[in-house]
Amino acid sequence: MNRDRFWRNAFIVLAALIVISQTVLMVDQSRQGVVLRFGKPVRVLNANGGKPGLKAKIPFVDQVTVFDKRNQALQTEPVELAAADQRQLVVDAFVRYRIDDPLRLYRTVHDQKTMAARLNRLATASLRRALAKAGSQDILSGRRDALSRSARDDMTGPAAGMGVEVIDLRIRRADLPAADQNAIFERMSGTWRQQAAEVRAGTEQQRQQILAEAGAKAEAVRAETAVAKAKIFASSYGRDPEFAAFYQTMQAYDETLARGDTTVVLPQGSEFFKYLQHGPQPANSSAR
Amino acid sequence: MPWNDNAKPGPWGAPPPNEAPSPRGPRRPVSPPEDRGRLSERFSDWYRGPNGRPRAAAIATLIGAAVGLWLLTGLYIVESGQQGLVTTFGAYNRPAAPGLRYHLPWPIEDAEVVPSTLQRTDVGGTSAESENESLMPTADGNIVDMSFSVIWRVSDARAFAYNLDDVDGTIRAVAESAMREVVARTAMQPLFSTGRPQAQAETAAIIQQVLDSYHAGVHVDAVQIRAAGPPRQAMDAFSELEKARQNAAPALDAARTQATRVEQEAAADKARTIQQARAEAARFGPIYEEYRAAPAVTRERLYIDTMKRLLARSNKVVVTGKDASVTLPANPTKVEPAPAAGGGQ
Numbered sequence: 179m180n181r182d183r184f185w186r187n188a189f190i191v192l193a194a195l196i197v198i199s200q201t202v203l204m205v206d207q208s209r210q211g212v213v214l215r216f217g218k219p220v221r222v223l224n225a226n227g228g229k230p231g232l233k234a235k236i237p238f239v240d241q242v243t244v245f246d247k248r249n250q251a252l253q254t255e256p257v258e259l260a261a262a263d264q265r266q267l268v269v270d271a272f273v274r275y276r277i278d279d280p281l282r283l284y285r286t287v288h289d290q291k292t293m294a295a296r297l298n299r300l301a302t303a304s305l306r307r308a309l310a311k312a313g314s315q316d317i318l319s320g321r322r323d324a325l326s327r328s329a330r331d332d333m334t335g336p337a338a339g340m341g342v343e344v345i346d347l348r349i350r351r352a353d354l355p356a357a358d359q360n361a362i363f364e365r366m367s368g369t370w371r372q373q374a375a376e377v378r379a380g381t382e383q384q385r386q387q388i389l390a391e392a393g394a395k396a397e398a399v400r401a402e403t404a405v406a407k408a409k410i411f412a413s414s415y416g417r418d419p420e421f422a423a424f425y426q427t428m429q430a431y432d433e434t435l436a437r438g439d440t441t442v443v444l445p446q447g448s449e450f451f452k453y454l455q456h457g458p459q460p461a462n463s464s465a466r
Numbered sequence: 467m468p469w470n471d472n473a474k475p476g477p478w479g480a481p482p483p484n485e486a487p488s489p490r491g492p493r494r495p496v497s498p499p500e501d502r503g504r505l506s507e508r509f510s511d512w513y514r515g516p517n518g519r520p521r522a523a524a525i526a527t528l529i530g531a532a533v534g535l536w537l538l539t540g541l542y543i544v545e546s547g548q549q550g551l552v553t554t555f556g557a558y559n560r561p562a563a564p565g566l567r568y569h570l571p572w573p574i575e576d577a578e579v580v581p582s583t584l585q586r587t588d589v590g591g592t593s594a595e596s597e598n599e600s601l602m603p604t605a606d607g608n609i610v611d612m613s614f615s616v617i618w619r620v621s622d623a624r625a626f627a628y629n630l631d632d633v634d635g636t637i638r639a640v641a642e643s644a645m646r647e648v649v650a651r652t653a654m655q656p657l658f659s660t661g662r663p664q665a666q667a668e669t670a671a672i673i674q675q676v677l678d679s680y681h682a683g684v685h686v687d688a689v690q691i692r693a694a695g696p697p698r699q700a701m702d703a704f705s706e707l708e709k710a711r712q713n714a715a716p717a718l719d720a721a722r723t724q725a726t727r728v729e730q731e732a733a734a735d736k737a738r739t740i741q742q743a744r745a746e747a748a749r750f751g752p753i754y755e756e757y758r759a760a761p762a763v764t765r766e767r768l769y770i771d772t773m774k775r776l777l778a779r780s781n782k783v784v785v786t787g788k789d790a791s792v793t794l795p796a797n798p799t800k801v802e803p804a805p806a807a808g809g810g811q
Contacts, residue, residue: 204573206556207628231557249680250631251639272639274680318603322647345680348643352650353598362609366696367703374703377710385721392725396732403736407743414747414754421757424765425750428772441781450773 200237205230210247210277212284213240225280245280245290249345252294254301258355261314266358269309269317270351271326273301273333275342282341293340297333301347304332317352325349540571547583549623552576558624580623584687587616587637589645591692601697602646608654611697614666616641616673617687625683633682637673641689644672657694666691 205211207230211223216239224230224247235242252273260266275297277283277290287293308329309317317325330347337344353359415422435442444451515521543566544550550562552569553576562569562577569575590600591613600613616637620626630636648668652661670689677684696704757764 204556207553207558209556229557230555232555246631248631249629249636249682251636253639272643274636318650322650346676348640348676349646350639350643351598351646353601353603359601359609360699362607363697363699366608366700370696370700370703370707374707374710377707377714381710381714381717385717388718388721388725389728392728396728399729399732399736403732403739406736406740410740410743410747414750417754418757421754421761421765422750425753425768428768431772431776435776435780442777449769450777 197237201234203233203235203242205233205244208246208248209244210280211242211244212280213242214284215240217241219281219284222281243280243284243289245277245283247277249274249276252297252301253350254298254305256351257302257305259306259309261309261317262311263313263315265314266355267309267314267317268351268353268355269305269349270353271301271305271329271347271349273297273330273344274346274348275337275344277341278338278343279341282339284341286340293342296340297337297342300333300336301329304329304347305349307332317349322349322352536571538571540569540575542567542569542577544577544579547581548579549582549620550577550579551623551627553578558628561623578627580620580626582620582623584617584619587618587634587641588692589614589616589638589642599642602649604649604654604657605651606653609697610649610654610657611693611695612645612649612657612691613693614641614645614669614689614691616670616689618684619687620683621685622683625681627683629681629683633684636680636682637677637684640676641669641673644669644676645689647672662691662694 203211205224207224209230210225210228211233212219213221213223213235215236220240222228223233223242252275254271254273257269257271258266259269277293283290283293287296308325312321312325316322326347326349330344333347334344354362415426513520513524542550544562544564546564548564550564550567552559552562552567554570554574556576559575567577569577590611600611601609602612603609618637626633645665648665649657652665655661657665666689670686673689674686677686695701753764753768
């Protein structure tokens, strides 16, 4: 008897739990839901002004499909396109969107995955349309912002048709194809090599010029030196060139020969030894 | 731990059942079946009243204990540098400051934390997803290799937690897009040098504006360019140019030093030469006066003085005969002068 009662109680509790779980549901702050009655959407949860939190529904009859409510990202596939000036570009963009109207989303595309795929196609098509009219330089730099905005505005309508608000479309990358990139790298390298050569040549030229200028200055100074020296000697030795020559010769002997390592061979009749040879009679002028 | 080592029994004492009993005889398990049986018997005694039915008090105690444990699961810690957010049935309810906090246990309430300290998101460089991530076209048709970081923090925890899917990825994508936009309207050379602060500021402003339009609850503190340089493919040429530029200044400095030395040497030579010439002239003055007074005597005296000095310090060979010949020492430089004949100068 006890055993039967236990099982009966257990069954009641279990049934109550199942019913409660079918009746009550929590809607997260960042989620929203569509309530389907026999598969037909009847109302939304935490959307169109609704609040998140504890919600109730008719058990077994109502089902709830949950969608994200947040600002989400969608990265497009890289789009290869030809700009107005026929240059090829690879454009990478991302779309920020939010599911604005889950009811409409459910009715039109049914689920989030289908919606994302369709949004991706929409974004790619809008990008192509917006960029086809623009020059490659505008896409690469100047009017990127305006072009992004025009692509965004282009896809806003169709996206709203499936209950999605397009918040932003931004071009992340706009690159030249690999071959063109390599050409740019080559050109940059070439420019830099040329500049390097110019810098080296300029440096060498400047170096030569500095040295040449210094050499010229030094040469001028040496010339001045020679002139000054000549002037000084002229004013002194110039008074008697003959005696000056004798005097300077004597000086030169002193400087060059009187070093201590010279062997002097004196010939017969040397003035110095005249008394050694001839005795102490006065020297005659012929001895010189 | 060597589980199969017979000498050391496992931590639970009992050897595996298929093992042979050890020679010291069978070991007693720590928790023999009789003990377990006794425990369950005692629980049964407490749980069931004398009539064999569950006692109300016992059931209440069990449920109370379960509820107590459940209530305790609501304790959580918000660390310093974090902010807590409490939701009631999934809906945002209240913020929570750092410390030991409590929320009603799941599923009634739940809590999550977001960081309140500075955060950093890197773009390009080693963190790049692809090589192209950091290659950015410039306004003058070049391509630069950029890696930078965004320094940001949560300015609105609620918006940060609930408004955006993948905030870090969003910041990264927006930052890359913003930097590309800025680089695309800047010339290459400024990006390598003085233009960086401006590029950083402009990028930060764009990121902030875009994130605000997403209601991301993020404040961008700064954008820091970690490296802006030539792409890998053009690096060699760039290094060559850098090297040429770096070598230029030292080469010119060396040339200037050499030039100064040459000039200084000439000037010093001039000064020395003039000084010597003057000194020489000055010495000649008195001698000339002497000579003018007595030419022959002075001439003779000068000659003899010179010869005296000269011969005093030299090896002397006097040849007196007409046909005399002299054999000089093999190496005249080695011949020492007569030391006694000094003092000539």
